[in-house]
Amino acid sequence: MFGKLTIEALPLYSAIAAGGAAVTVGGALLVALVLTWLKAWKYLWTDWLTSVDHKRIGIMYIVLALIMLLRGFIDALMMRAQQAMALNAGGYLPPEHFDQIFSSHGTIMIFFMAMPFMTGLINLIMPLQVGTRDVAFPWLNAVSLWLTAAGAALVMVSLVIGKFSTAGWTGYPPYSGIEHNPGVGVDYWIWAVLISGIGSTMSGINFMVTILKRRAPGMTLMRMTPFTWTALCASVLMVFTFPAITVACGLLALDRVAGMHFFTNAHGGNMMNYANLFWIWGHPEVYILVLPAFGIFSEVVATFSRKRLFGYESLAYATAAIAFLSATVWLHHFFTMGASANVNAVFGIATMIIAVPTGVKVFNWLLTMYRGRIDFHPSMMWSIGFIVTFVIGGMTGVLLAIPPADFLVHNTTFLVAHFHNMIIPGVLFGYLAGYMYWFPKAFGFELNRGWGAASFWCWLIGFYLAFMPLYLVGLKGMPRRMETYNDPTWQPYLMVAALGAVVVLCGIVSMVVQLYVSIRDRKLAADRTGDPFDGGALEWSTSSPPPPYNFAVLPTVGDREPFREAKKNGTAYRRPASYTPIRIPSNTPAAVILGGFAFVLGFAVIWHIWWLVVVSAIAMFITVIARSSDDHAEFTLSAGEVKRIEDERFRQLGGRA
Amino acid sequence: MSEHEREETETQEQRNLGFWLYLMSDAVIFALLFATYAIMIRGTDGGPTGKQLFDLNNAALETVLLLVSSTTFGFASLSARTGNRGGAIGWLAVTFLLGVGFVFLEVREFAGMIAVGAGPDRSGFLSAFFTLVGTHGVHVTMGLLWILIMSAQIVLKGLTAPVVSRLYRLGLFWHFLDIAWVGIFSIVYLPGLL
Amino acid sequence: MEQHGLRTYLIGFVLAVVLSVIPFWLVATHALPPRRTLLIIGIAALLQVMVHLRFFLHLNFRTTPKENMLALMFTTLMIFIMVGGSYWIMFDLHQRMMT
Numbered sequence: 001m002f003g004k005l006t007i008e009a010l011p012l013y014s015a016i017a018a019g020g021a022a023v024t025v026g027g028a029l030l031v032a033l034v035l036t037w038l039k040a041w042k043y044l045w046t047d048w049l050t051s052v053d054h055k056r057i058g059i060m061y062i063v064l065a066l067i068m069l070l071r072g073f074i075d076a077l078m079m080r081a082q083q084a085m086a087l088n089a090g091g092y093l094p095p096e097h098f099d100q101i102f103s104s105h106g107t108i109m110i111f112f113m114a115m116p117f118m119t120g121l122i123n124l125i126m127p128l129q130v131g132t133r134d135v136a137f138p139w140l141n142a143v144s145l146w147l148t149a150a151g152a153a154l155v156m157v158s159l160v161i162g163k164f165s166t167a168g169w170t171g172y173p174p175y176s177g178i179e180h181n182p183g184v185g186v187d188y189w190i191w192a193v194l195i196s197g198i199g200s201t202m203s204g205i206n207f208m209v210t211i212l213k214r215r216a217p218g219m220t221l222m223r224m225t226p227f228t229w230t231a232l233c234a235s236v237l238m239v240f241t242f243p244a245i246t247v248a249c250g251l252l253a254l255d256r257v258a259g260m261h262f263f264t265n266a267h268g269g270n271m272m273n274y275a276n277l278f279w280i281w282g283h284p285e286v287y288i289l290v291l292p293a294f295g296i297f298s299e300v301v302a303t304f305s306r307k308r309l310f311g312y313e314s315l316a317y318a319t320a321a322i323a324f325l326s327a328t329v330w331l332h333h334f335f336t337m338g339a340s341a342n343v344n345a346v347f348g349i350a351t352m353i354i355a356v357p358t359g360v361k362v363f364n365w366l367l368t369m370y371r372g373r374i375d376f377h378p379s380m381m382w383s384i385g386f387i388v389t390f391v392i393g394g395m396t397g398v399l400l401a402i403p404p405a406d407f408l409v410h411n412t413t414f415l416v417a418h419f420h421n422m423i424i425p426g427v428l429f430g431y432l433a434g435y436m437y438w439f440p441k442a443f444g445f446e447l448n449r450g451w452g453a454a455s456f457w458c459w460l461i462g463f464y465l466a467f468m469p470l471y472l473v474g475l476k477g478m479p480r481r482m483e484t485y486n487d488p489t490w491q492p493y494l495m496v497a498a499l500g501a502v503v504v505l506c507g508i509v510s511m512v513v514q515l516y517v518s519i520r521d522r523k524l525a526a527d528r529t530g531d532p533f534d535g536g537a538l539e540w541s542t543s544s545p546p547p548p549y550n551f552a553v554l555p556t557v558g559d560r561e562p563f564r565e566a567k568k569n570g571t572a573y574r575r576p577a578s579y580t581p582i583r584i585p586s587n588t589p590a591a592v593i594l595g596g597f598a599f600v601l602g603f604a605v606i607w608h609i610w611w612l613v614v615v616s617a618i619a620m621f622i623t624v625i626a627r628s629s630d631d632h633a634e635f636t637l638s639a640g641e642v643k644r645i646e647d648e649r650f651r652q653l654g655g656r657a
Numbered sequence: 658m659s660e661h662e663r664e665e666t667e668t669q670e671q672r673n674l675g676f677w678l679y680l681m682s683d684a685v686i687f688a689l690l691f692a693t694y695a696i697m698i699r700g701t702d703g704g705p706t707g708k709q710l711f712d713l714n715n716a717a718l719e720t721v722l723l724l725v726s727s728t729t730f731g732f733a734s735l736s737a738r739t740g741n742r743g744g745a746i747g748w749l750a751v752t753f754l755l756g757v758g759f760v761f762l763e764v765r766e767f768a769g770m771i772a773v774g775a776g777p778d779r780s781g782f783l784s785a786f787f788t789l790v791g792t793h794g795v796h797v798t799m800g801l802l803w804i805l806i807m808s809a810q811i812v813l814k815g816l817t818a819p820v821v822s823r824l825y826r827l828g829l830f831w832h833f834l835d836i837a838w839v840g841i842f843s844i845v846y847l848p849g850l851l
Numbered sequence: 852m853e854q855h856g857l858r859t860y861l862i863g864f865v866l867a868v869v870l871s872v873i874p875f876w877l878v879a880t881h882a883l884p885p886r887r888t889l890l891i892i893g894i895a896a897l898l899q900v901m902v903h904l905r906f907f908l909h910l911n912f913r914t915t916p917k918e919n920m921l922a923l924m925f926t927t928l929m930i931f932i933m934v935g936g937s938y939w940i941m942f943d944l945h946q947r948m949m950t
Contacts, residue, residue, distance in 0.1 A: 136671045137671075140675075205682070208674075208678060209671050213667070213674060213918070239678055240681070240929045243685040244685070244689055260777050261779075262781060262785070262788075267700075267781060268697065268700025270781060276941060277689060280933050327932060330936075331936075331940060337948075338944055342943075629806075631819050673919075674922075677919050678922055684926050685933070696938070716875075724864065724868065727907055728863070728907075731856075731859075731860035734856075735856045735857060738856070833908075835903060836904075839900055840896065842874075842875075843895070851881075851888060
């Protein structure tokens with residue numbers, strides 16, 4: 001009836017595990033309590049959970065990402081604490097628990113923090129930047145969100161019921177196969193990744209069609225914003241490379257559930273093919289994450305240097321080059337698996353070549369800042385911190401691209417330092433810069449600058465303290481993922497690293513305080529014009545937040561910075577002669593219901609509750625058919641209602657119009 | 658063209674591009690399953706090989722069924738485009754029956770192999786075979802369900818613009834599956850029986 | 852039924868049948884050495900895929916939207932890199948690692 005699920009699944013075997021479960025359950029209950037106290041359930045359901053509006057979906061993605069950032073960071077703190085104290089000792093975490101923590105840390109940060117953060121920012125801003133009312137497939141957009149949330153929910157539930165994977169965020173067989181890992185941990189990982197991966201593939205399709213077919217009249221590809229360019233290239237990568245991880249995880253699932261032999265030791269399995277398939281996705285994935293961050297930096301640096309972006313065309317071509325090349329380098333993740341020198345050399349050279357277009361971008365950003373009038377808004381600080389720190393990481397990357405060098409440091413903390421040195425300044429600083437840059441657009445008031453700056457400095461200093469020692473101790477020979485060690489010369493480095501994690505914690509606390517202070521003072525920092533930083537792209541021409549239809553009259557574009565042009569010509573903030581009715585897709589529960597059943601399906605497969613698998617699959621099927629048969633899932637905003645909303649906007653603008 | 662008609666056309670173009678991109682991502686999945694199959698051909702673990710298991714006549718019959726069904730679907734599309742309800746439903750029914758025939762032959766083939774101990778859990782080679790060919794078969798089955806749903810929609814709503822446009826996307830799907838089958842008999846069955 | 856459209860499907864059908872019969876017959880009769888047969892199977896397959904694209908999917912450089920055509924070409928390139936790369940890597944590993 002309940003498959004493998006029994007009372008033993010509760011984490012009562014360890015105080016720490018029970019604590020984690022208590023915090024998870026307690027946190028969920030607290031949220032439910034607050035919602036009940038605020039009587040906000042109906043509002044949440046009708047205005048948010050059933051929404052198909054890209055702006056709302058974007059915000060929900062970012063909320064998910066920030067919550068998962070907290071969870072993933074707690075994992076990081078626990079690991080740093082363990083390693084700082086575990087010299088010739090067991091520390092406070094037994095090996096199996098430590099293994100779950102490093103596995104969930106990586107899985108959460110990549111799939112449930114970085115991907116949703118990126119998807120959320122693209123969702124929120126890209127349709128505004130291309131001058132359209134919504135993405136091409138609003139309902140599919142909502143489905144992507146709820147599938148991602150279902151995956152995140154599976155990871156969170158693993159804290160309470162059962163255990164998470166101990167096979168790392170990459171899940172290599174044969175260790176992750178059923179013979180060596182018969183528990184539910186790896187299955188939680190597989191289904192969280194598979195379900196959210198489907199969501200990501202669909203988002204990629206949605207964004208591609210939106211950017212290719214829904215741009216405002218006059219907006220040629222070379223007139224798009226840099227962020228939209230990077231969103232397009234990242235979306236192309238999403239569509240074409242996520243299938244690889246679907247195959248990798250799918251085949252692993254077949255091995256585990258159906259006794260197949262894709263990656264088993266015996267019976268004709270080939271476990272090296274898993275690494276091959278996984279990294280065909282895995283390498284492009286990190287470019288999926290970093291390219292939109294580069295796009296954000298392009299916009300932020302230009303805006304806060306009060307200068308036109310330098311070298312727009314080279315940035316566009318560099319982005320496309322990076323995207324294409326990223327699909328040709330994947331073997332560098334397994335140089336040491338045993339391929340011949342020729343194979344290693346080809347992929348090593350390809351890896352180095354990717355650094356070139358990235359370097360082009362760095363020069364473009366520097367030259368944009370040169371002779372600009374810099375405004376040190378926190379987003380600009382994140383950008384400058386990124387440029388310096390990311391370049392260091394890039395250099396260690398070029399070093400790692402040399403196979404013989406990689407043989408010495410593969411899977412040491414040197415590697416761990418390298419990829420954090422790319423992802424934290426590259427991806428995370430970029431998204432935090434975007435978060436602080438576009439927050440006023442989303443909510444109508446600015447974030448507190450002082451606390452933003454504090455957060456930045458803590459993150460920057462904390463990052464260096466946490467990861468520079470890892471380069472050094474990696475060169476001294478320390479492997480990654482170690483729960484205990486016996487070389488006393490390593491410990492001082494690990495203690496500095498732990499200190500760095502604490503400093504980053506201060507950065508995260510600063511962000512939370514920033515949010516509280518900004519909400520408290522929102523009337524003082526209100527964005528009444530929609531253009532708090534004198535931006536040039538179309539999103540700044542709307543109110544903050546924008547109306548549901550984005551633009552009462554769809555813009556026509558003749559320039560790379562259409563809004564700045566309009567401001568210069570005096571054509572900005574013009575009232576149209578009349579308004580026309582606007583059709584808007586209706587809210588629907590179908591997407592969140594689909595996500596809910598996806599969660600149940602995943603949970604049921606993990607615990608071998610087969611009847612529930614069938615039931616939830618049928619339920620998902622029926623939901624999709626019912627929704628797809630609906631030909632008129634939209635309502636019309638009358639011209640009068642549009643006028644009312646627009647009149648309020650012009651009233652807020654005061655003397656501008 | 659009125660404003661409304663222009664928006665409708667744009668919406669359909671976007672849906673067609675979106676569906677086409679989905680098919681491209683599916684093509685990558687199939688390509689990687691093909692690659693995995695090729696990598697695992699020798700992984701028979703001393704067990705049954707393709708030469709011993711595959712039946713040329715069965716593969717030929719499946720090929721005929723699928724190819725004819727692609728053609729009859731084309732006839733259904735033509736009927737739909739000229740507003741011929743009866744023709745559309747009729748040719749969809751023929752396509753459906755041919756597709757059912759294909760799935761029946763494939764299930765029988767799989768059952769036969771499992772009965773002689775050559776199931777997907779016997780060896781890596783067989784895991785790859787069953788997954789590649791089986792994934793195609795599952796897609797065909799989904800297509801058959803979709804044909805039923807489209808037939809119902811034609812009966813209930815008639816050949817409206819949204820219905821015809823959905824039928825077009827089903828056509829893309831169905832023809833794509835026939836292309837995948839060309840790959841399957843060319844990479845799995847024919848070389849296996851050589 | 853519309854005559855012009857009907858002809859397209861029938862031509863496609865006939866071509867596809869021919870391009871299927873040839874490889875099947877070669878395997879059934881073992882008329883040619885295996886290497887040669889494999890080559891013909893491959894060429895017939897590629898040609899038949901193009902027949903399907905042209906006559907069933909109506910892909911052409913005039914009426915097909917350029918985004919769709921580009922997507923198809925990009926997919927072909929990606930598949931070539933991923934499958935080709937995988938095959939090269941795994942074959943190389945097989946030689947060195949016996950796996």
